[in-house]
Amino acid sequence: MGNIIEIEHLYKSFGEVRAVNDLSFRVKEGELFAFLGLNGAGKSTTISVICGQLKKDGGSVRVGGVKVEEGMDRIRREVGVVFQNCCLDKVLTVEENLSCRAALYGITGDAYKKRLEELREMFELSGLLDRTLGKLSGGERRRVDIARAIIHRPRLLILDEPTTGLDPQTRRLVWDRIESLRKNEGLTVFLTTHYMEEAADADYVVILDSGSIAAEGTPLELKNTYAGDYLMLYGVSKEEAEGLGYKCEQVRQGYRIYLPDTACATELIRSKPEVFRDYEVIKGKMDDVFLAATGKQLTGGEVK
Amino acid sequence: MxxxxxxxxxxSRLFFKDKGMFFTALITPIILLVLYGTFLARVYRDAFLLSVPEGLMLPEKLINGLVGGEILSSLLAVSCVTVxxxxxxxxxxxxxxxxxxxxTMSPVKPSTLALSYYIATLRSGILVSLTAVAGCFVYLAATGWYLSVADVAFILVDTLLLVMFGTALSSCINFFLSTQGQISAVGTVISAGYGFICGAYMPISNFPEVLQKVVGFLPGTYATVLLRNHAMNGALDELGTYIPAESIKLIRDSVDCNIYFFGSRVSLLTMLLILAGSTALLMGVYLLMNILRSRTARSK
Known part of the structure; x- marks a missing residue:
């Protein structure tokens, strides 16, 4: 699998503020890549450089093997972007919006009709095409916005917090469609999100803090490196839980034991099997990874 | 392409479908129509009657033609710019x-995007202004028609030129704006101010002398004067058969059919050249600003 994005030693400053500082990472073709960071961490600046809307101060950025400063016209045809806020025209109908955007990529006539039909099925747009965009719900609008972003069949889809503000059901629907696109069309997805459970499903995660990488790896690697495991013990007494010798916390129906890693859990189970009548070992969460890597907690975009 | x-x-669709944008564009011409409907038409009518010798009875159709010509020119002078x-x-x-x-993420060039705003604005401006011209012609035909074929043709030329001027001017000003607050501020200033300074609400001849000299530097002033001449020439020529030429000249001066730049009367040809020249200049400035912005963006 080749790399669709290759960033080497990227620098970008705004006056005295260094927004991106020696950033290097690669995104493999076909993968779901999650880019995490607080507001101001440098995510949007990096995306703007990738999209050619900002010029870098230093380093190298290649998309599909093409340098952004040399082949932006080609890159634009291979990239689709879903921005944080829907950037379609609210007073036009869904169909008018999509036909306009398709024409900007030279997709007109029968080619447009065929693509519209595909998108109509993929995003359940049947009842929406003749409706004014401004009258759609947030979830419907988001579906149309994603359809707009992939109307030209890009190889890379950049999603800038695509599910912020959506209800859980719509978030699931949006993710189902994105997953299906990845599987069926080999689309690479570059995601920024504040929802840690979305990042947990990614193939690779980069956590950005103050313009630099604070941590990177697969979700499993990150959890193993930055977050301990939990051992949930049920049907035991307080003495038995505390007797394991690790930090423990009473929860509704049992105790949560904090362990440094899975090997430690295995060792405990072997050494005191009589305590482990009903239990489960749970990997640390991406929230814990983010907290450990940056010292900051990310919940819906707010620093805690 | x-x-x-x-x-x-x-x-274009966005302009006509966005009710807020569309009605904001029409607000100045509507205010003008309300002003004329309530009192301005009567004021002008009385002014014309005062300028003719006592006891001379003018045909009602002629008075209507004079007042209607003034309304037409004022309305177009404003709407061709504010729309x-x-x-x-x-x-x-x-x-x-x-x-x-x-x-800008699509493969469309920034220059194409800039040109699309210009052409769409021009198209919307022409559509609305020609509709206004048609409405005014119907009104004149019903009340007092004194326009020759040449007058009609010149009114259409003036309208097209003024819409082109308004489009070029707005392109240059809007180029620097980027927030809703700025849109409201500039929209309000243009809607409220342009009708006044171009002489649509009140003849420029009624302005203080200093202000008359200032507006002499504004190309929009000459567009109003051109329209006024072409809309009122026929009726004023007809009026000339009732009153002496000196009186006609005084009336022409008072309704801005004649305009003076530091004491020298400006000819119609000069006015046309000023309007066309300033439009071309503003279009060039808009083009230059887009080229410079494109270069700056690449180095940002």
């Missing part, structure tokens, strides 16, 4: 609501 055609179509200004606010709205990010 498909991109440009589609963008022009999008921009393009409001239509062209779309370029600012796109920046303010972030839609521009999507458009």
């Amino acid at each position: 498909t991109g440009l055609k589609e963008l022009v179509r999008r921009n 393009p200004f409001c239509a062209n606010m779309l370029m600012v709205t796109d920046r303010a609501n972030g839609n521009i990010n999507d458009l």
Whole structure:
């Protein structure tokens, strides 16, 4: 699998503020890549450089093997972007919006009709095409916005917090469609999100803090490196839980034991099997990874 | 070309479908119509009657033709500029609501995008202004028609030129705006101020001398005067058969059919050249600003 994005030693400053500082990472073709960071961490600046809307101060950025400063016209045809806020025209109908955007990529006539039909099925747009965009719900609008972003069949889809503000059901629907696109069309997805459970499903995660990488790896690697495991013990007494010798916390129906890693859990189970009548070992969460890597907690975009 | 055609179509649709934008564009002409309907028409009518010798009875049709010509010229002088200004606010709205990010992510060149705003604004301005011209012609035909074929042709030329001027001027001003607050501020200033300084609400001859000299430097002033001449010439010529030429000259001066630049009367040809020249200059400035912005963006 080749790399669709290759960033080497990227620098970008705004006056005295260094927004991106020696950033290097690669995104493999076909993968779901999650880019995490607080507001101001440098995510949007990096995306703007990738999209050619900002010029870098230093380093190298290649998309599909093409340098952004040399082949932006080609890159634009291979990239689709879903921005944080829907950037379609609210007073036009869904169909008018999509036909306009398709024409900007030279997709007109029968080619447009065929693509519209595909998108109509993929995003359940049947009842929406003749409706004014401004009258759609947030979830419907988001579906149309994603359809707009992939109307030209890009190889890379950049999603800038695509599910912020959506209800859980719509978030699931949006993710189902994105997953299906990845599987069926080999689309690479570059995601920024504040929802840690979305990042947990990614193939690779980069956590950005103050313009630099604070941590990177697969979700499993990150959890193993930055977050301990939990051992949930049920049907035991307080003495038995505390007797394991690790930090423990009473929860509704049992105790949560904090362990440094899975090997430690295995060792405990072997050494005191009589305590482990009903239990489960749970990997640390991406929230814990983010907290450990940056010292900051990310919940819906707010620093805690 | 498909991109440009589609963008022009999008921009035009947005202007006519966005009720807020469309009615904001029409607010100044509507205010003017209300003013004329309530008292300005009567004021002008009385002014014309006062300028004719006592006891001379003028035909009602002639009085209507004079007043109607003045209404037509004032209405067009305002709407040909304020309508393009409001239509062209779309370029600012796109920046303010972030839609521009999507458009600039497509393979469409920035110059095509800039041109699409210009053409769409011009198209919307021409459509609305020609509708206004048609409405005014119907009104004149019903009340007092004194226009020759040449007058009609010149009114159409003046209208097209003034819409082009308004489009070029608004393109240059809107180029620097990027927020909803700025849209409101500039929209209000243009809507409220332009009708006054171009002499649509009140003849320039009634302005203080200093202000008359100042507005002499504004190309829009000459557009109003051109329209007034072409809309009132026929009726004034007819009036000349009832009253002496000196009186006609005084009336022409008072309704801005004649305009003086530091004491020298400006000819109609000069006015046309000023309007066409300033339009070409503003279009060049808009082009230059886009080239410079494109270079600056590449080095940002």
